[in-house]
Amino acid sequence: MSLAITPEMVRAAAERIKPLARRTPVIAPDASAQNTGMRVFLKCENLQRGGAFKIRGASNLILSLPASDLERGVVAFSSGNHAQATAIAARYVGARATIVMPEDAPRSKMEPTRALGATIVTYDRLRDDREAIAARILGETGGTLVPPYDHPMIMAGQGTAALELLDEIPDLDALIVCIGGGGLISGCSVIAKSIRPGLRIFGVEPELANDTWQSFRKGERISIPPPETIADGLRSPSPGKLTFPVIRSFVEDVLLVTEEEIREAMRFLLTSAKLVVEPSGAVAFAAVLCGKLPPGVNRAGVLLSGGNVDLEFLRKL
Amino acid sequence: MSLAITPEMVRAAAERIKPLARRTPVIAPDASAQNTGMRVFLKCENLQRGGAFKIRGASNLILSLPASDLERGVVAFSSGNHAQATAIAARYVGARATIVMPEDAPRSKMEPTRALGATIVTYDRLRDDREAIAARILGETGGTLVPPYDHPMIMAGQGTAALELLDEIPDLDALIVCIGGGGLISGCSVIAKSIRPGLRIFGVEPELANDTWQSFRKGERISIPPPETIADGLRSPSPGKLTFPVIRSFVEDVLLVTEEEIREAMRFLLTSAKLVVEPSGAVAFAAVLCGKLPPGVNRAGVLLSGGNVDLEFLRKL
Numbered sequence: 001m002s003l004a005i006t007p008e009m010v011r012a013a014a015e016r017i018k019p020l021a022r023r024t025p026v027i028a029p030d031a032s033a034q035n036t037g038m039r040v041f042l043k044c045e046n047l048q049r050g051g052a053f054k055i056r057g058a059s060n061l062i063l064s065l066p067a068s069d070l071e072r073g074v075v076a077f078s079s080g081n082h083a084q085a086t087a088i089a090a091r092y093v094g095a096r097a098t099i100v101m102p103e104d105a106p107r108s109k110m111e112p113t114r115a116l117g118a119t120i121v122t123y124d125r126l127r128d129d130r131e132a133i134a135a136r137i138l139g140e141t142g143g144t145l146v147p148p149y150d151h152p153m154i155m156a157g158q159g160t161a162a163l164e165l166l167d168e169i170p171d172l173d174a175l176i177v178c179i180g181g182g183g184l185i186s187g188c189s190v191i192a193k194s195i196r197p198g199l200r201i202f203g204v205e206p207e208l209a210n211d212t213w214q215s216f217r218k219g220e221r222i223s224i225p226p227p228e229t230i231a232d233g234l235r236s237p238s239p240g241k242l243t244f245p246v247i248r249s250f251v252e253d254v255l256l257v258t259e260e261e262i263r264e265a266m267r268f269l270l271t272s273a274k275l276v277v278e279p280s281g282a283v284a285f286a287a288v289l290c291g292k293l294p295p296g297v298n299r300a301g302v303l304l305s306g307g308n309v310d311l312e313f314l315r316k317l
Numbered sequence: 318m319s320l321a322i323t324p325e326m327v328r329a330a331a332e333r334i335k336p337l338a339r340r341t342p343v344i345a346p347d348a349s350a351q352n353t354g355m356r357v358f359l360k361c362e363n364l365q366r367g368g369a370f371k372i373r374g375a376s377n378l379i380l381s382l383p384a385s386d387l388e389r390g391v392v393a394f395s396s397g398n399h400a401q402a403t404a405i406a407a408r409y410v411g412a413r414a415t416i417v418m419p420e421d422a423p424r425s426k427m428e429p430t431r432a433l434g435a436t437i438v439t440y441d442r443l444r445d446d447r448e449a450i451a452a453r454i455l456g457e458t459g460g461t462l463v464p465p466y467d468h469p470m471i472m473a474g475q476g477t478a479a480l481e482l483l484d485e486i487p488d489l490d491a492l493i494v495c496i497g498g499g500g501l502i503s504g505c506s507v508i509a510k511s512i513r514p515g516l517r518i519f520g521v522e523p524e525l526a527n528d529t530w531q532s533f534r535k536g537e538r539i540s541i542p543p544p545e546t547i548a549d550g551l552r553s554p555s556p557g558k559l560t561f562p563v564i565r566s567f568v569e570d571v572l573l574v575t576e577e578e579i580r581e582a583m584r585f586l587l588t589s590a591k592l593v594v595e596p597s598g599a600v601a602f603a604a605v606l607c608g609k610l611p612p613g614v615n616r617a618g619v620l621l622s623g624g625n626v627d628l629e630f631l632r633k634l
Binding site: 025027030044046047049050051108267270271273274275276277307311314315317 | 344347
C-alpha cells in the first residue's frame with residue numbers, strides 16, 4: 001500500500017505555511033550530555049505560534065482551501081492545541097472556525113482559542129462522540145473539517161518541523177517524537193527518512209495511552225478506552241488510518257514513559273533548559289532522559305511538541 | 318572623556334567567544350502586540366550556556382589571558398550567574414576558579430557553579446565586603462580577577478548579545494536592557510549605536526535597586542545600601558566607573574519597575590512565551606509589559622538576561 005504523503009508534500013507545505021508558522025529554534029541544553037550520555041537537540045515547538053506544532057498542519061490544510069470552501073467556515077475537534085492552531089489559521093484567511101472541544105480541556109488551551117474568535121462547542125470526553133458532533137456541524141454549515149491528524153495535508157504540514165530540524169542539525173542519528181494520533185511522527189518520518197535514510201526514528205507514548213505501542217506490536221490498529229494520562233494532547237484512543245502505515249514503515253520502535261517520567265522531564269526542561277513544556281510536549285524527551293532508547297544513539301533530535309500548560313499544573317510539579 | 322570600549326572591541330569579542338557562548342534565539346511572542354501595542358523581540362539569554370548572558374563577558378576576558386596568568390587561576394565575586402560563567406570559561410581553558418558568593422545566593426545559581434569544579438567562598442551580603450575578600454584571595458594566589466561588569470573585556474563581551482540581536486532584527490527602534498552594574502547595557506549600547514545611531518536605548522532597574530536611576534538623574538555615580546529586590550542579579554549598589562559614562566552617553570532614560578511588575582512579567586513570559594526567566598531577566602520586559610516606555614516605540618528589542626531561578630520561587634509566583 002502506498003503511503004498517504006510524500007517528501008515533496010512536506011517540502012510544499014514548508015513553503016505554504018511560511019506566513020503563519022515560525023521557524024522554531026533548536027536548543028542543545030548544557031546538561032543534556034552529562035545526564036543522558038548523548039547530545040540532545042531540542043526542536044522547540046513550544047515556542048511555535050499558538051504554543052505547539054499544530055499550526056504547521058492546520059495552516060497547510062487551510063491555506064490550500066479554495067475561497068468557496070473558506071466561505072462556509074472550518075470545523076475542528078481537538079483537546080486544545082489543534083483547536084488554537086485552526087483558529088489562528090482560520091482568522092488569517094478570514095474564515096469562521098467552529099471548534100469541538102472536551103469540556104475539561106485545560107484553560108490554557110481553551111481561552112486563547114476563544115480569544116481568537118472561534119466558536120467553541122464543548123462535549124463530555126468520556127460519553128460523547130466528538131466526531132459525530134463535528135459531523136453534525138459540518139452537515140449544517142457545509143464547512144470543511146480540519147482533522148487533528150488523519151489527513152495528508154495535516155501530516156505533511158507537521159513534517160515541516162523535522163525538515164527544519166535536519167536543515168539545522170544534519171548529522172542526527174535518531175529522531176524522537178511523541179505519538180497521539182500520529183500526525184507529527186508520520187510527517188516527520190517521511191521527510192526525515194528521505195533526507196537521511198539511516199536515521200533511526202522512535203515514537204514515544206505515555207504508558208496510560210499506549211494505543212500505538214499495542215498497535216505497533218500487533219501489526220494492526222487497535223483502540224483503547226479514553227486514556228487518562230496527564231499528557232492531554234496524546235489521549236487519542238488509536239493511531240490514524242493514514243498515519244499508522246507510515247509509522248509501521250519508518251519507526252524503529254514505540255517506547256513508553258510513565259506519568260512520573262513525564263513530570264521529571266518537565267522539571268528538567270524547566271530548570272535546566274529554561275523551557276516551559278506541556279506534559280505531551282515532554283513525553284519524547286522523557287524517553288531520552290529516562291534511558292528508554294536502545295544503545296548506539298549519540299546525537300538525538302527531540303521534538304518538544306508544545307508548551308500550553310496551566311500555571312496551576314506547573315505549581316503542582 | 319573617552320569611553321572604555323569601542324564597537325570594534327565588541328566585534329572582536331564576538332569572534333573570541335564563539336567556542337563558549339551560544340548564539341541565542343530571538344523570539345517574538347504571539348501575544349506581545351496585542352498587550353503592549355508594539356512588536357517585541359526577546360533576545361533569549363536565559364537559553365544561553367550557563368543560563369545567562371554572563372558567559373559572553375567572562376569568556377571574552379578569560380580567553381584573552383596568557384597561559385602564565387591562567388596557571389595562577391581566576392577569581393570572581395558574584396551573586397551567581399557571573400560565577401557560573403566564570404567557572405565554565407575557567408574549566409574550558411583548564412584554569413582554577415575561586416568564586417566569592419553571598420551565602421544566600423539561590424541554590425539554582427550556587428550548585429551548578431560548584432558542579433563545574435569551582436571553589437566557592439561565601440560571605441554575608443549585608444556585612445562583609447566581597448571585594449576585600451576577593452582581593453585577599455588574589456594576594457595569596459596571584460590570580461586574575463574576573464570582575465562582574467566594570468572591565469572593558471567584560472563590557473565588550475556582553476555587547477555581543479546586542480550585536481546578534483541587530484544582526485537578526487535590524488530594524489528595531491528601541492533596545493531595552495536591565496541594569497545591575499551596567500556591563501550588559503554598556504556593551505550593548507556601544508555596538509548598537511554604532512550599527513544604528515537612531516536606535517533608542519532604555520535601561521531598566523527595580524525600584525528597590527535604583528542606584529543607576531538616581532545616578533543618571535544626578536549626573537554622577539551614587540551608592541545605595543545593599544538592595545533587597547527579588548532581582549538578585551541587579552543588587553549592585555552603584556553603577557560602575559567604566560559603565561556609567563557609557564550609560565550617560567547612549568541611554569535615553571533609566572526606567573523603574575516594581576517587584577510586582579517583575580513577577581507579572583515572569584508570569585507572562587512563562588505562560589505566553591513558554592520561557593523560564595529569572596527575576597533579573599524579566600526586569601527589562603516588565604518595563605515594556607507595564608507601559609513604562611515613552612510613546613513612539615513600535616519595534617522593541619528586549620534582553621532577557623537570564624533564566625536561573627529556583628523551582629520554589631516559580632511555585633510561589
